[in-house]
Amino acid sequence: MAIQWFPGHMKVTKNAITERIKAIDVVIELLDARLPGSSANPMLAQLTGKRPKLKVLNKQDLADPARTAEWLAWYNAQPATQAIGLDASEKTPALRLVAACRQLAPNRGGMDKPLRLLICGIPNVGKSTLMNTLAGRKAAKTGDEAGVTRVEQRINLASDCYLYDTPGMLWPKIIVEKGGYHLAASGAVGRNAYDDEEVALELINSVKGHYADLLAARYKLDEVDTIATRHDDELLAEIGRKRGAVMSGGRVNLAKAAEIVINDFRSAAMGPITLESPSEFAAWLAAAKVVEAERARERAERNKQRRGAPNRAPR
CATH class of the missing domain: 1.10.1580.10 (Conserved Hypothetical Protein Ylqf; Chain: A; domain 2)
Known part of the structure; x- marks a missing residue:
């Protein structure tokens, strides 16, 4: 069974990101450190273009430290990208987030050119909890359920640094079947979808x-x-x-x-576990793309045959 979940409010979020990104300097994507490949939204690459990106592996205290190090190295090797890990014990995450983003956008800063950040992530990845920590108050509703946050908000991280939040969003079609199951196991998918x-x-x-x-x-x-x-x-x-x-x-x-x-x-009662390594997820994705390409070819062939079929005269 392929797991898919893209309710209406996620389409609204997609449209909001499309508009907001025009005035954003750095995109922060919050990932689940236990499934860093599966929790990375491929649609964000299309929506955010070549803007610098900060990949934040959240909940790293629940993940396998050795595999977290692998994923951080893998993301840090990508162009215009930095990666850091965060966990529940982090007291001042804003300092690390802002410092990393300033490195990615060194020409932004000061009251005349404030640094503008956008934070995105899948549902239930811990974004609302992080936003409350950054704001110093309970600004966002939290819960162990996908799709809790539904509205955008802005937080001032510094006098010249603004962070815009967006509701959690998946993507219209999850092609990596294993990734879909990992998302469901983490709580990123609505209960009615699996x-x-x-x-x-x-x-x-x-x-x-x-x-x-x-x-x-x-x-x-x-x-x-x-x-x-x-x-x-x-x-x-x-x-x-x-x-x-x-x-x-x-x-x-x-x-x-x-x-x-x-x-x-x-709840991490099993212990610190990471469900995938960079090489494993890359192999799953490559195989899924082959399957998708074959399905697209078959659809195109069927459409071609339908268009070329002669019209039958009514009896």
Whole structure:
């Protein structure tokens, strides 16, 4: 099942970014450090053009530090781009954000040429919490639910630095199937767009290869050495049994087990986990583009055949 979620308010956000970007010096994109590739909005590249970009890997305290370092190096190697990590313990994130943005736009600053920033990100990536920290007050509504923020706001980070916020936004078509499941697992997708069991199975599949020890420790799983090679549905059932998600007759409540797995990932109860590396996501994206290109070719061929079909005379 391919996961897609692009409600009407996200189209409004897209239009708002298109208008706002005309007067913006640096674009800040907030990413989920546990899924930095999947949480990067490809539509932003089209909307923001060649403007300098600051990639912020948020929630890095919930992610694998070694993989976070890989992703920071990968983003920092891109032109006109800087990348930093943030976590819940950051007391003065504005200082680091402004300093990085000033480096990206050295010709902006002072009252006559204030530095104008735009912050974007997918739903539930922690942007509202960050905005409240930056503002020093509860300026934005927060919650563990996709699509909480619906309005744009402006915060003065310094006397000559303005930050414009936008509601969380995905993109119209998620072509990397694995990325769609990772987004759903993180809470970036509305609940009506996915099935918990499917997402939990994909989440287990992504976690078991690199973090079998964390799975075993969290759920007291048997046969630790074979976790990476065991079937995902078998592991989900065992997790359900270990956590008491059992119905009458000894049957495992897979829906409850799936909810447990997803919630444990979101809260980092499993431990610090990053679901993808730069090379893994690049491979998924390349494969997805091949599939999309083939689908486009097939659609074009079908349209060509329909246009060329002779009109039949009515009987």
